[in-house]
Amino acid sequence: MRRFVERALHKLSKLDLDQIRNILADLALENERLEVVLDSMNEGVFVVDTEGVLLLNNKAGERLLPLHSSEGENTRIWNVIDDEHIAPFVERTILDQDSVRDREFTLESSGSVRVLSISVLPLVQNGRIEGTLLHIEDISERRAKEARLRRAESLASLTTLAAGVAHEIKNPLGSIGIHLQLVNKVLDRSSSAESESLREYLDIIAEEVERLNGIVVDFLFAVRPMDIQLQDSDLNSLIEDMVEFVRYELQEADIRLTLDLDERMPSLRLDEKYFKQVLINLIKNAIHAMPEGGELRVASERRGDEVLLRVSDTGVGMNDEVIHKIFEPYYTTRDNGSGIGLTLVYKIIREHMGDIAVMSEEGKGSTFTVSLPVPQREQHLIGWNGEQS
Ligand SMILES: Nc1ncnc2c1ncn2[C@@H]1O[C@H](COP(=O)(O)OP(=O)(O)O)[C@@H](O)[C@H]1O
Numbered sequence: 001m002r003r004f005v006e007r008a009l010h011k012l013s014k015l016d017l018d019q020i021r022n023i024l025a026d027l028a029l030e031n032e033r034l035e036v037v038l039d040s041m042n043e044g045v046f047v048v049d050t051e052g053v054l055l056l057n058n059k060a061g062e063r064l065l066p067l068h069s070s071e072g073e074n075t076r077i078w079n080v081i082d083d084e085h086i087a088p089f090v091e092r093t094i095l096d097q098d099s100v101r102d103r104e105f106t107l108e109s110s111g112s113v114r115v116l117s118i119s120v121l122p123l124v125q126n127g128r129i130e131g132t133l134l135h136i137e138d139i140s141e142r143r144a145k146e147a148r149l150r151r152a153e154s155l156a157s158l159t160t161l162a163a164g165v166a167h168e169i170k171n172p173l174g175s176i177g178i179h180l181q182l183v184n185k186v187l188d189r190s191s192s193a194e195s196e197s198l199r200e201y202l203d204i205i206a207e208e209v210e211r212l213n214g215i216v217v218d219f220l221f222a223v224r225p226m227d228i229q230l231q232d233s234d235l236n237s238l239i240e241d242m243v244e245f246v247r248y249e250l251q252e253a254d255i256r257l258t259l260d261l262d263e264r265m266p267s268l269r270l271d272e273k274y275f276k277q278v279l280i281n282l283i284k285n286a287i288h289a290m291p292e293g294g295e296l297r298v299a300s301e302r303r304g305d306e307v308l309l310r311v312s313d314t315g316v317g318m319n320d321e322v323i324h325k326i327f328e329p330y331y332t333t334r335d336n337g338s339g340i341g342l343t344l345v346y347k348i349i350r351e352h353m354g355d356i357a358v359m360s361e362e363g364k365g366s367t368f369t370v371s372l373p374v375p376q377r378e379q380h381l382i383g384w385n386g387e388q389s
C-alpha cells in the first residue's frame, strides 16, 4: 500500500482529478478496513510517537485501560492513563526507549479485580524508532482458570493422601477386630463375673471398630476415582439380588417388603457393582428411617425413554431443611452415620447420566426416585414394536 502511495505521489502532477479521487477512495477503504480489524481485536492497542503523543488506538484499548478524558492536543499518553502504577511504568519505558513484554498489573474497579498484561514495544520503521506500541491484554480469566486448576490439583493430591491414610487405617482395624474375637474366645473359657463385664466392654469396642471401619470403607469408596464400566444390565434382577441381601435385616427390624417391578424393563447400561451400592445405600437409609418397623417398597417403572427406580419407606421422614442437605458430603442426622451414603449415590447416578429426586413428609416417610435414561437402541426396539408407554 505504502509503495503504491509513494508511486502515486511521485506521479501526482501527471494524474487527473478522477485518478486522484480514485486513489483517495482506495486509501480511505483500506484505512477503514484496518480500523475494523483493530477494533475487532480483544487486545488493546495504542500507538504513540517518540514523544508519547497518541497517534491511534482501538476500542479494546479504551475499554481495558482506565483513562482520563484527554486534555487537548499533544497530551502524552501517560498523562491520560488513570492508574498510579501503569502511568509511570509507561512513561519510563517510552522515554527510555525500552521494551517490556507482558508486565502484569492488577486493577480494582467497582469491586472486581482485573489482571492486565501490558507490553510496551518500540515501533521500528526504516531502521529507526518512530514511536511505541502499547499492547494490552486482559488475562483475568486465564489467571482465574490457572488458580482453579491449581486448587483442583491440590485438592486431588489431598484426596489421594487422605485415601492413603484411610487405607492404612483399615488394616489395623481389621487386626483389632480379629484380636477382639480371640479375646472373646479366651473369655468364653473362663466364666466369672469379671469376664461378663469385660465382655460388655469388648462388645462396645467391637461396635466402635465396626463403625470406624464403615466410615473408612465409605470414605474410600467416595474419594476413589470412579472407573464406571457400563454393561447391559437387568435392573429388576439387581433389585432382587439386593433385597435378598437385606432380607434378614428387614425381618429383624420388623419391616415388610413390597417389590413392584415393571416387566417391560429394557436392558440398561449400568455399572452393576456401583449400582448395587446405590440400591444398598437407599435401602439401608430406609431401614434406618424405620426403627419401629414399617414398610419398604422398591419399585421399577419404565416411563417413555427413562426408567424410574423408587425406594419408599414409611419411616421418620425429613423436613425441608434436612432434605436440602442430604446429598452433601458428611451430612448426617444419625449418631452412627457417616453422611457419605447419599453423596455416593448421587455421584454414581450422575455417572450413569441419571438423576435423583426426594419426596418426604415428616413422620410419614420418604421416597427416593432415581431416573435413568433408556439406551437409544432400546428406545428404538420398544418404539418400533409400538409398546412404548
Ligand atoms: N429414607 C430416609 N428417611 C429419612 N431420612 C433419610 C433417609 N435417607 C437419608 N436420610 C437423611 O439423610 C442423611 C444422610 O444420609 P446418608 O448420606 O446416607 O448418610 P448416613 O446414612 O450416614 O446418615 C441421613 O442422616 C438422614 O438424615
Ligand SMILES: [Mg+2]
Binding pocket: 281, 284, 285, 341, 342
Ligand atoms: Mg446412609
